[in-house]
Amino acid sequence: MRKNRFLFSITATALITAILLSSCTAGRANSDASLQNSSASSAAGSLNSSLRTVTSVPSGEISDKDEFLKGIWVDENGFVASFSENGRTAVFDEQTDEQTRKSVKITAQDKDTISISCEDKNYTAYHADSEKGAELCDNLLTAASGDWSMCEYGYAQTVEIRKFTFLTSLGNDFSGDKITVGLEGVKLRNSLFESDGSETYARLDGDKLIFIFSYGDMVSSCALVKKDSDEYNELTDAGSAINGVWVDPDDLNTTLTFFAGKSLTVTGNAFKEVLGEKFDSLSGKAYDISAKYKSDIINVYSGDDTLFSIVMYGSDILAVCADSSDCYPQILFYRENSDEIKRAKEMQKLKKEKADLLSAYPDNDNWLNNAECGDILSLADKDYIDKCVQNGYFTAGTPQELASFVYYVNTQPVEQGQISLVLTADIDLSDYKWAPMGWSGGGNSDHPFSFCVYGENHKITYMTIYSDYSNAGFIGCGTVCGVFDLDIENAIVTGDDNVGVLTGQAIMGNYQNCHVSGTVNGSSAGSLLGYEANCDKENCTADVEVNGKKFDFLSWNEQQKSEIKIDDPVTITIDESYTVTRPEVTGYSNLGWMVYEDGKEMLHRNAENEFSYCYFGNESGHSYEIYLSAYVKGQYVPISNIIKYTVK
Known part of the structure; x- marks a missing residue:
């Protein structure tokens, strides 16, 4: 057999x-x-x-x-x-x-x-x-x-x-x-x-x-x-897996040191702050311990008492949680010689060097630790930020000036449209690790980019972003933002999910006369934009390889929509008063009227219970397109014929 x-x-x-x-x-x-x-x-x-x-x-x-x-x-x-x-x-x-x-x-x-x-x-x-x-x-x-x-x-x-x-x-x-x-x-x-x-x-x-x-x-x-045999006890003994020194990258003073799985020394304040008052007295002590697997959880015991539980996420990363019944909240630890801790130590040193910047413009939402920040902190200049904030807008003609803007919008509580960026020269980023403008850390730490960038027909060349996070691009997470007259050439952008050269995730954006080239890698990845919703793209082009292949669309959504075929389209009609009527429609969800004026999306209106509709904005001399849309395979796509007309 x-x-x-x-x-x-x-x-x-x-x-x-x-x-x-x-x-x-x-x-x-x-x-x-x-x-x-x-x-x-x-x-x-x-x-x-x-x-x-x-x-x-x-x-x-x-x-x-x-x-x-x-x-x-x-x-x-x-x-x-x-x-x-x-x-x-x-x-x-x-x-x-x-x-x-x-x-x-x-x-x-x-x-x-x-x-x-x-x-x-x-x-x-x-x-x-x-x-x-x-x-x-x-x-x-x-x-x-x-x-x-x-x-x-x-x-x-x-x-x-x-x-x-x-x-x-x-x-x-x-x-x-x-x-x-x-x-x-x-x-x-x-x-x-x-x-x-x-x-x-x-x-x-x-x-x-x-x-x-x-x-x-x-x-x-x-x-x-x-069970309880010598071999069982050997198999369930987690001492060899956790042996060594582990460090919290968010607080380098918080450490766990395991000696041969038999003893433990604890330092730092993160245990009480993250796990609660129960762990107030954990730190600053040494313990005789045993560490045993229970399913895929490691319980750390001191005598008959359980100190805490551990989830192993790999040989170099573990999470400490209060007990095995609930793994959240948790504190992530890395081995002291891991790349993560080396980066954390470098960041700690850099923060000391940039103390004046961090004091004047504090990173209250922890962007530096919760997102990709590249070389932005080292390049950003406090005095330049002071000047631009006083002017009410930023200008940038060097990597340092551009980095100052990136730092400011990623760390400060700036209201939508309150600030803008104007390029004054071409910028070469070939010597730097760059980071997106606009990021999403979840909850109250979201910092979407909601501002305007005026490229003034300048170009940014050799922008390189390598990120383990979602929303990667010149703009990472963009909401109601605008980019005008900008070229980005020979870019390399790699991220987790929602990746594009200009914007990783673009919601209700306006992009005019933008041109990009380079390579993009990630999930939900596109050329100009990664994931988009309700965006206008006028006179924009892209010459980009996405995940190793030539990409003939401006966004991931465009590529996805091109693969969706509607076998039996709905027929809608229009009368002399420009009222559009649809028949009974079954088998689709989220029906909507889509209206374009002179090639620009003007309206996406719910049509679930509406069998006829007349666009209120019809104006003489303008051309319109109207069709019925629905949510199909994760995208809003036309499911009807497209009616085109010009108001006389």
């Missing part, structure tokens, strides 16, 4: 429902209803006589397709092999190649006993329907009773522990990653055993319990260890 190490995911249901089915026999259905409530041990005890009918015992080597072998064969450790019309499943099938499996030798000793040889492995097995086989099945049930743990590897150095308890009643408690499985009579055993065409067998291997899964021609297995 072909080896498939991922078979467990296919047969997870079989594992839950057939956890000890190797101790029972296929085909032993019993219609006696009283058996449904009997315990597993009493059920096994009632089957001590052989149920096999054998007329003759074959001599010599036996083919694994021989009718004599049909059924399950066991030894003192549990399952050995199963033979059926579908083929053979054996304890050694997963570890051996196809040629070796073909060399397996099987001989009969008597009607209930066989010998199986595979390479250097030899088994004496008894049919599970025989008296000896039933006894061995009962012995396995006794030996397997108790709590076992299965180990699944998720994050690096993280072990997930799930508990399987063998009882005499069937029940599942998924809420606590604990699954209890038992056996209620022969009939129930048999029906579970043959469910979904999959088979599950159990075998003891020293201190481990091995489950062998057979599904079609694939075989896989997993090992469980006894």
Whole structure:
């Protein structure tokens, strides 16, 4: 049989429902209803006589397709092999190649006993329907009773522990990653055993319990260890995963130092500030500890008390939370030699150098820590910001002057349209790591860019933005902003989600005579704009590769809309008074009237309960386009014909 190490995911249901089915026999259905409530041990005890009918015992080597072998064969450790019309499943099938499996030798000793040889492995097995086989099945049930743990590897150095308890009643408690499985009579055993065409067998291997899964021609297995055994304790010990010094990048004085997973020293004030008063006394002390996995959570104990819980997000990042029942709020820590902490230390040094700027224009919403800031802080100039704020607008003809504007709009509570930027010269950004204007940190820390940029036909060249955050571009998150007469050439912009050269996320923006070139990488990525909604783009062009491919659209939304096809468009009509009428429409959501005047979007009006509409702004000499739109596959697209007219 072909080896498939991922078979467990296919047969997870079989594992839950057939956890000890190797101790029972296929085909032993019993219609006696009283058996449904009997315990597993009493059920096994009632089957001590052989149920096999054998007329003759074959001599010599036996083919694994021989009718004599049909059924399950066991030894003192549990399952050995199963033979059926579908083929053979054996304890050694997963570890051996196809040629070796073909060399397996099987001989009969008597009607209930066989010998199986595979390479250097030899088994004496008894049919599970025989008296000896039933006894061995009962012995396995006794030996397997108790709590076992299965180990699944998720994050690096993280072990997930799930508990399987063998009882005499069937029940599942998924809420606590604990699954209890038992056996209620022969009939129930048999029906579970043959469910979904999959088979599950159990075998003891020293201190481990091995489950062998057979599904079609694939075989896989997993090992469980006894709870509280030495191996279990070793597997659940999280000491090696958390050993070392961990630092909070937002507060470099807050640290955790684990020594060999046995002791802990805590410093800093972030614990009380983030996790609450309960942790007021945690810092400034040393503790003798133990660290144990519980599912994918690490609990840190001092004696019988739980100090806190940890979620590992990788080998170099962990989160500390109050307890395992709720992972939020949390404090993120990085290893002291990680790139994140190196950057945090560099930022701390830079903040000291820029103390006058930070004092005059404080970063109250923590932009420097919650978004990509590039070289902006090092370039920004307090005196220049003072001058521009006094003038009521910014001018920029150098990287330093442009960075001063970026810092100001990203850190200060400026009202929409209160400030603007005018370029006075071409700006070369090739020597700098740049950052978007306008950012979104969630909640009260959102700083959308809601201002105007007047390029005056100047160009910005070689702008490079590498961000791990969403909304990346010259403008990151733009809301009701305007950009006019600006070229951005040879840009490189990489972000998480909503990425474009000029604007990453553009909401109700106005872009006129803007031209961009370069490369863009990210999700919901476009050329001029990434994600857009209700934006005007007039005389704008883009020569941009997006995620390695030529991009023939100005935004991600334009590209998405081009792939949406409406098979049966709605027909709308217009009369002499310019009233547009639609029929009954089904199968669409968020119906709306879209109105364009002289090529510009003027109105998006709800049409769910409106069957006719006359645009109130019709003016003589202007041209209009009206169509019915709907929300289809994440985009607002036309679902009707487009009516065009000019008011005389």
